[in-house]
Amino acid sequence: MIGTSDFNFPVVIHSEKFVPNRERDGVELTDFDEENRERLVEAKIAFKKLLQIIQDNEWTEAFNICRFTNPDISDAETKKWFIKEIFNPTKEGIYNTKLIELDSSLELNEQRISLSSAYVPYADRRTKDKEKIVKTIYDFAFQVMAEQIPCKEHFLNWYEVLDFEIFENEKLDIEKLCETISPKGNLTEFAEANKLTEDETVQYFIDLVEFVIEQEEEELLGKYNLLLNQSDVFTKIKGLKIDRVEHKGLKEGYDEKLKDIYFSLSNNECRETLLHKEFESIDDLIEKEDKYDFKELAKDTDEELRNFEGNFHDEYFLLILKDLFNWYTTCGISDETLINLFPYFSLNKSQLYLNTKTPQELEYAFDIEISGKSEVLAKLANSSLSENELEIIADNPELVSNIIEWLNSKQEDNPDEELGNIGKEFLYHQLCQMFGENRVLWEDKSEYDFRVLEKDLTTTKYFIDAKTTGKGIANSDNVPFFMRTAQWTFLDKQQASDKYIIARIFKNGGTIDVKYLKLNKQSL
Numbered sequence: 008m009i010g011t012s013d014f015n016f017p018v019v020i021h022s023e024k025f026v027p028n029r030e031r032d033g034v035e036l037t038d039f040d041e042e043n044r045e046r047l048v049e050a051k052i053a054f055k056k057l058l059q060i061i062q063d064n065e066w067t068e069a070f071n072i073c074r075f076t077n078p079d080i081s082d083a084e085t086k087k088w089f090i091k092e093i094f095n096p097t098k099e100g101i102y103n104t105k106l107i108e109l110d111s112s113l114e115l116n117e118q119r120i121s122l123s124s125a126y127v128p129y130a131d132r133r134t135k136d137k138e139k140i141v142k143t144i145y146d147f148a149f150q151v152m153a154e155q156i157p158c159k160e161h162f163l164n165w166y167e168v169l170d171f172e173i174f175e176n177e178k179l180d181i182e183k184l185c186e187t188i189s190p191k192g193n194l195t196e197f198a199e200a201n202k203l204t205e206d207e208t209v210q211y212f213i214d215l216v217e218f219v220i221e222q223e224e225e226e227l228l229g230k231y232n233l234l235l236n237q238s239d240v241f242t243k244i245k246g247l248k249i250d251r252v253e254h255k256g257l258k259e260g261y262d263e264k265l266k267d268i269y270f271s272l273s274n275n276e277c278r279e280t281l282l283h284k285e286f287e288s289i290d291d292l293i294e295k296e297d298k299y300d301f302k303e304l305a306k307d308t309d310e311e312l313r314n315f316e317g318n319f320h321d322e323y324f325l326l327i328l329k330d331l332f333n334w335y336t337t338c339g340i341s342d343e344t345l346i347n348l349f350p351y352f353s354l355n356k357s358q359l360y361l362n363t364k365t366p367q368e369l370e371y372a373f374d375i376e377i378s379g380k381s382e383v384l385a386k387l388a389n390s391s392l393s394e395n396e397l398e399i400i401a402d403n404p405e406l407v408s409n410i411i412e413w414l415n416s417k418q419e420d421n422p423d424e425e426l427g428n429i430g431k432e433f434l435y436h437q438l439c440q441m442f443g444e445n446r447v448l449w450e451d452k453s454e455y456d457f458r459v460l461e462k463d464l465t466t467t468k469y470f471i472d473a474k475t476t477g478k479g480i481a482n483s484d485n486v487p488f489f490m491r492t493a494q495w496t497f498l499d500k501q502q503a504s505d506k507y508i509i510a511r512i513f514k515n516g517g518t519i520d521v522k523y524l525k526l527n528k529q530s531l
Contacts (some may be wrong), residue, residue, distance in 0.1 A: 015076040017097065018057075019051040036085045047093050054097060058105040065119065069106035070164045073122075077172060083364030098173060107165070110149070110158040121185050124156050126179035126187070127165045140222070142165050142458075144184055147215055151201045159348075181224055189231035194239040209235065209285050215456060217288055223265075234286060237278035248295050250281045251300040258339040265304055265334060271313040271327045277304065305348040312359070313351040319362045430512040432458060433519050438471070454497035455507070470503055477514040498528045 025034050026042045034043045061069050080086035085128070105119040128148060130140035141163065148156050157165050171178045179187070190197045198208040212233060219227050228234065232241035237250065252262045269277050273519075281299055286292065312331075317324055335345060346353040356372065392400075438447045438457060446468075448458045455470040469524055473487040488511065497503050511522040 022046045055100045058100045062105045070168045076170050109160050129178040129180045185227045185231040190241040235283035237281040247282045249298040251298045252304050254301045256340040261338045269308045309349045309351045431473045434473050453493040469508050471508045473510050
């Protein structure tokens, strides 16, 4: 039997065909009460049609029709029938109909979702600050999963209306929030996926962790990836340490350089177990004793070097050793302190270097040191020249000297723009003085630069191309000039015959000289 006080259906059902009990305060739903059962089945069908109308017409505030509780029926057989025929179909209708309105700020083709696709922010209704907690959960969820939660105007209504014993999977409490957003990757991936900057993402998780701690839910930090390590990977709190790799004499950035060297030596990335620096702002997140300091990193690095069993001649190891030598000599810490921090490396630097050399290479090293040319030879070694190319240079010093001499005297065909313009400007004024301004045309073509007209101002007397060099005429014996393809082609034309002039312009400091050379192509 169900009465008016415990009738768990989302809407009121009224029918003249109901058969009330003797006291007229309820209706029986036993096997013998077919009339009453038929009325409820009809109501269920009508309610599901109503849900479809709400969805099709996008009626708003549909939470008002979703008050629904578990059946409280004492008779087992009656309860079984009610759950199967009325409760479950009604629940399914509410669950699968698009009743939830998404936030209007979202640019989506579909602005409604069903409860089956949604989460509703939740806090225990017995909690004193339940609404504040629900609002905070909503704010966190809205930044990363806004398409799965009700709009700002309605989320509290859905929280108040829904029976979360029935719709338990849709309950977005603090743990479900952490579970849902717990990243599987790194900072960049999460930021890009949620259209946040990396700084915004870091602050988001700092705020979330502080909220978790405030709610005394610290165990969630051990279950979900809510913290960042120094490799920018999200991780659980277990095993994380505070970074105390610092020393009063250490230069800026040299802590990170030593971490890199240690990783290269050991393939053990200490940053994976170090808490991201920004998260250190959270009070008492990690015990003060759980730290990794400079002394420990130095010891680990020194021990890795002591126990190194690889190939000392391997190029990768040589680069690591080079970095460590550089770090050791430039880090800013006193030699006395370094000896205490790196006892093995400090005492064996020379031997480690010698171990990387074959007897022949050691002989080469001494030759280089004796020559006094180690710095410039190091530049050659770090250049893009191949070993074969360097060997050619070493075997042909006279050739190299000739090349250097040629480079010192070499002038480009196209001098820099400023020098070329100076030469052309000078030539133009000289030609104007010689022939008159009205007869000199500065045309700047690929075949020539100037055209000088006959006195009739119609026919061409000369085609003149300027070739400027920054050397004086006295030093120009070995300074070539170059002809473009367009110029050679132009010389074949009848109009250029006996009219093509090269103006060789020599600019040496403030002095400019011009020599003219007439060109004709000749077949032999």
